[in-house]
Amino acid sequence: MRLGVVGFGGRTCGLVYGPFREAEPDIQVVGIVDPDENGVRQKLSESDRKKAVFYETLEEMVCKAKLDALVIGSRCNLHAPYAIKAAKFDLPLYLEKPVAVSMKQANDLEDAFEKSKCKVVVSFPxxxxxxxxxxxxxxxxxxxxxxxxxxxxxxxxxxxxxxxxxxxxxxxxxxxxxxxxxxxxxxxxxxxxxxxxxxxxxATFQKVFGGKKPAGLVCSKCGETDTCLESPINRKRNNSGWHNNDHHCVYSLDCGTTKTxxxxxxxxxxxxxxxxxxxxxxxxxxxxxxxxxxxxxxxxxxxxxxxxxxxxxxxxxxxxxxxxxxxxxGSGLSHFGGDLELAYDFFNLVKGKGQSRTSxxxxxxxxxxxxxxxxxxxxxxxxxxxxxxxxx
Ligand SMILES: NC(=O)c1ccc[n+]([C@@H]2O[C@H](COP(=O)([O-])OP(=O)(O)OC[C@H]3O[C@@H](n4cnc5c(N)ncnc54)[C@H](O)[C@@H]3O)[C@@H](O)[C@H]2O)c1
CATH class of the missing domain: 3.30.360.10 (Dihydrodipicolinate Reductase; domain 2)
Incomplete structure (x- = not known):
């Protein structure tokens, strides 16, 4: 089964080589649209790395790569524009959430899919x-x-x-x-x-995160790591972080303001x-x-x-x-077992059987x-x- 992927980041990599492979062992990533070619190559399996071709656009990939299905896993604001392009083709589509980030994008998406034959599994595990x-x-x-x-x-x-x-x-x-x-x-x-x-x-803003620390600040360049509860050392000591690596400051100007x-x-x-x-x-x-x-x-x-x-x-x-x-x-499943179910739905669409539960x-x-x-x-x-x- 030949997959074309738009945006092969952390989420898509985890899905493809986890639940997708489990549901359908015979999948290959043969086409990719992603500006970070080096980063993506490091994530690809050895066999996919040899075969996958990088394309400039989704249209070019669909025309040249003989795909069975498409996956869109780019960042949130790009889901709708890419999905609107995908709607022109009759290929099953796995689309990351949120499917749009503005009213204009959502309306445009609705218009594009009203007349489309493209069947979609939205990533709602x-x-x-x-x-x-x-x-x-x-x-x-x-x-x-x-x-x-x-x-x-x-x-x-x-x-x-x-x-x-x-x-x-x-x-x-x-x-x-x-x-x-x-x-x-x-x-x-x-x-x-x-x-x-x-x-x-x-909603409550900036009572905990966000703030006035300099833009671009990372823990390894900060003088407050002994006292900051978010520093790698304190996260490690307190077992309180989802990772203990160097990271961007959660109190920095980069986090935006209620105005911006x-x-x-x-x-x-x-x-x-x-x-x-x-x-x-x-x-x-x-x-x-x-x-x-x-x-x-x-x-x-x-x-x-x-x-x-x-x-x-x-x-x-x-x-x-x-x-x-x-x-x-039962325990130990990705996204509580929902990702695997989405994968089954997606590959069933490719095989022409079953319906998407998350259209x-x-x-x-x-x-x-x-x-x-x-x-x-x-x-x-x-x-x-x-x-x-x-x-x-
Ligand atoms: N369904 C879920 O439960 C779930 C879980 C995690 C993430 N997500 C969603 O997955 C999406 C990706 O998240 P992530 O953590 O993998 O992010 P990521 O930054 O690791 O991946 C995004 C990828 O898109 C690529 N990209 C950037 N610009 C692009 C462009 N113009 N065209 C094509 N590709 C482009 C990046 O190079 C990167 O490889 C997010 O929208 C997020 O909301 C969903």
């Missing part, structure tokens, strides 16, 4: 993870009755990535609703079987569903260690279904019968929800969520 699918099954089979409320949480313990890596460039990410909540709004909608139609959100745009330390949203149900979602980016948590509680009159991916378990409480269940899930429309709808949340937090008022299909 939470929706496809076995634990979420299990919860969905229970809810669909009446475990809570009519779902009336959802509470979802996300305590991110590797959140410094959004202040020390390229993700701190607001022009690329567009903030952390788009970057992170795009997954959660998507699976919340899926579990509640209803799109989100209205959002009221709040910057990522939030924490943000939350109250959401209303088309069904009339409502729920809340909250995300915190400075948590560490055992604080890791991501999951939700779905409630109806008849019961509660609650799960957390980090605990890897689910509870089902019957409100009107004296029985409760605790279900333990382009789920990706675009989630972006509309994230954009509404961002606008709500910035303007301090509730915002209606645009629904896909409204462009006519």
């Amino acid at each position: 939470l929706r496809t993870s076995p634990l979420c699918a299990f919860a969905k099954d229970l809810i669909q089979n009446g475990a809570v009755g009519n779902p009336v409320h959802i509470m979802a949480w996300n305590y991110v313990t590797y959140g410094t990535v959004y202040w020390e890596e390229l993700y701190r460039d607001y022009k690329i990410t567009g903030g952390l609703f788009l970057q992170k909540a795009t997954h959660d709004f998507d699976y919340m909608s899926y579990l509640m079987d209803s799109p989100i139609t209205r959002v009221g959100a709040m 745009g910057t990522n939030e330390d924490a943000s939350s949203a109250v959401v209303e569903f088309a069904s009339g149900a409502h729920g809340i979602y909250t995300q915190v980016f400075f948590s560490r260690r055992d604080a890791a948590a991501r999951g939700s509680t779905v409630s109806g009159y008849l019961g509660t279904v609650e799960f957390d991916w980090y605990e890897n378990s689910l509870r089902h409480i019957r409100h009107h019968k004296p029985f409760s269940d605790i279900v333990k899930a 382009i429309w789920t990706g675009i709808q989630s972006v509309y929800t994230c954009l509404a949340a961002r606008e709500s937090a910035l303007k301090n008022r509730f915002v209606k969520v645009r629904q896909t299909g409204q462009s006519g």
Whole structure:
């Protein structure tokens, strides 16, 4: 199976040589569009390194490389422009999230895919993870009755990535609703079987990260590493970082300001569903260690279904019968098993069987929800969520 990849960075490399290979051992990366040819070559497997050809454009790669499928894993702000190009071809597409970072990009994407035959798997591993699918099954089979409320949480313990890596460039990410909540709004909608139609959100900026340290500062050039909790030495001593290497300062001017745009330390949203149900979602980016948590509680009159991916378990409480269940899930899977499920969906599309569970429309709808949340937090008022299909 011949893959063409646009943006072969850390995420795509991990996917291709992890879950993709596991789902389909016979894959080869034969075409690449990525300006960092040297960096990519170091990531490629030995056999792919020999065969892969670098192209200037997606169009040239599709015309020349005899591809079976396309993967777009470039940075966030480039997903939509590349996907719009891919929509002209009839090749199955694996598209990284967020599928767009602005209303214009999302509208253009919708227009491009309205008439397209290109089938898409959007990279939403939470929706496809076995634990979420299990919860969905229970809810669909009446475990809570009519779902009336959802509470979802996300305590991110590797959140410094959004202040020390390229993700701190607001022009690329567009903030952390788009970057992170795009997954959660998507699976919340899926579990509640209803799109989100209205959002009221709040965000807290620069109480923890961001600041006035010089642009370009890295720990190895800083005089405060003995006292700074984010220095490699202190992260190592406290077992508190997702890595202990030299890194860009999380308190630097490079992290942006509320005027120029910057990522939030924490943000939350109250959401209303088309069904009339409502729920809340909250995300915190400075948590560490055992604080890791991501999951939700779905409630109806008849019961509660609650799960957390980090605990890897689910509870089902019957409100009107004296029985409760605790279900333990298997462990050790990439993105809680969701990446592997996405890989199966993707290769099934290539083989002409099955359907994507995370179509382009789920990706675009989630972006509309994230954009509404961002606008709500910035303007301090509730915002209606645009629904896909409204462009006519
Ligand atoms: N679905 C998930 O759960 C998940 C997890 C992690 C990352 N991601 C997403 O994956 C994307 C990539 O993240 P990453 O951590 O791999 O970043 P990365 O910086 O490691 O990779 C991005 C790649 O895109 C390349 N690139 C830059 N400009 C380009 C251009 N004009 N054309 C083509 N390629 C270009 C870079 O050289 C790099 O190789 C992000 O958008 C991120 O949101 C998704």
